[in-house]
Amino acid sequence: MRSLGEVCRRGLENVLANWPLVLIRIVEGLATLLAVVMILVAAIAPITIAGLSGASMTEILESPQALEELMGRFSPLLILYLFVVITVAMVIAVLIHAWVQGGVVGCYVIGDRRAPETGWGREHFRAFTPELWWGEARRLGWRFFWIYNVIWGAFSLLLLAPLLVILVVMLLLRESPAAIVVGCAGIAGVTLVAILLGIATFIWSQLVLIECAAADLGVLQSIRRSREVLARKLLPVVMVGAIFFAISMAVGFVIAGIAFGIGAVGSVPGLDLAFLPIRILISLFNSLVSTILSCWLLAALVAVALSPDVRHAASTHG
Numbered sequence: 001m002r003s004l005g006e007v008c009r010r011g012l013e014n015v016l017a018n019w020p021l022v023l024i025r026i027v028e029g030l031a032t033l034l035a036v037v038m039i040l041v042a043a044i045a046p047i048t049i050a051g052l053s054g055a056s057m058t059e060i061l062e063s064p065q066a067l068e069e070l071m072g073r074f075s076p077l078l079i080l081y082l083f084v085v086i087t088v089a090m091v092i093a094v095l096i097h098a099w100v101q102g103g104v105v106g107c108y109v110i111g112d113r114r115a116p117e118t119g120w121g122r123e124h125f126r127a128f129t130p131e132l133w134w135g136e137a138r139r140l141g142w143r144f145f146w147i148y149n150v151i152w153g154a155f156s157l158l159l160l161a162p163l164l165v166i167l168v169v170m171l172l173l174r175e176s177p178a179a180i181v182v183g184c185a186g187i188a189g190v191t192l193v194a195i196l197l198g199i200a201t202f203i204w205s206q207l208v209l210i211e212c213a214a215a216d217l218g219v220l221q222s223i224r225r226s227r228e229v230l231a232r233k234l235l236p237v238v239m240v241g242a243i244f245f246a247i248s249m250a251v252g253f254v255i256a257g258i259a260f261g262i263g264a265v266g267s268v269p270g271l272d273l274a275f276l277p278i279r280i281l282i283s284l285f286n287s288l289v290s291t292i293l294s295c296w297l298l299a300a301l302v303a304v305a306l307s308p309d310v311r312h313a314a315s316t317h318g
Contacts, residue, residue: 011300106136
């Protein structure tokens with residue numbers, strides 16, 4: 001079994017050797033944001049038009065009566081339209097990410113398999129080519145899409161159940177001040193569970209994607225195989241996840257502190273425009289660091305999953 005240090009180093013070398021994958025992930029984020037914004041603009045347009053026929057948008061936001069009057073103008077068809085548009089935006093975002101991630105995971109799996117167990121260097125991990133990435137994206141894109149839907153759909157249902165229980169209890173106690181206590185305490189508890197469960201689900205979902213790519217499995221087979229790998233590799237998976245989140249939080253605090261200081265100086269009249277380019281650069285730097293860290297997490301988990309005792313016999317597709 002590979003040690004934790006070896007896993008971390010193999011993941012880092014895999015990311016650096018296949019650095020174009022980081023750029024692809026950044027472009028993916030920008031493309032997804034642009035697509036979602038364009039779709040949501042189409043969803044907001046009817047609301048704006050409805051608002052123009054009465055109170056202004058400022059009055060609507062500040063006045064409950066104006067907001068109630070605006071909502072009264074919405075027909076069931078308009079509500080259905082908004083639901084469909086938002087759903088389409090979410091599906092498109094997941095589709096883009098699934099196909100991009102298919103190519104990324106495939107390249108990292110192939111890169112790790114090409115590197116020997118000992119005496120490896122960065123050049124051993126080099127696998128990326130545009131043709132290889134696109135081939136892996138086509139091979140895995142749709143499977144990754146359904147893996148995301150199954151895993152995060154189950155996650156949402158698990159959180160929905162306690163929320164429904166809290167809602168029922170609040171309705172039963174609506175005449176009592178206890179309803180507020182139950183609601184606040186329940187929502188706080190569900191939020192804490194959602195954060196912890198979300199972190200665990202995110203790490204697990206990465207293992208499912210890796211198993212799908214490494215062994216060329218279907219959706220349910222990948223989920224079952226990932227549970228087997230997790231049972232045997234729980235400690236290194238948890239340690240890699242802990243390192244990732246520790247570094248992410250440390251970097252986030254540093255960047256947030258720098259941004260806060262620049263924001264405070266930039267709030268001085270006349271300096272706001274002068275500091276705007278610096279704020280943009282900080283935002284871009286934050287996105288770059290976040291993307292590199294997420295790629296390292298994925299490549300390190302690949303190194304864990306493909307340790308010699310669980311290495312698959314499937315071909316490397318490259």
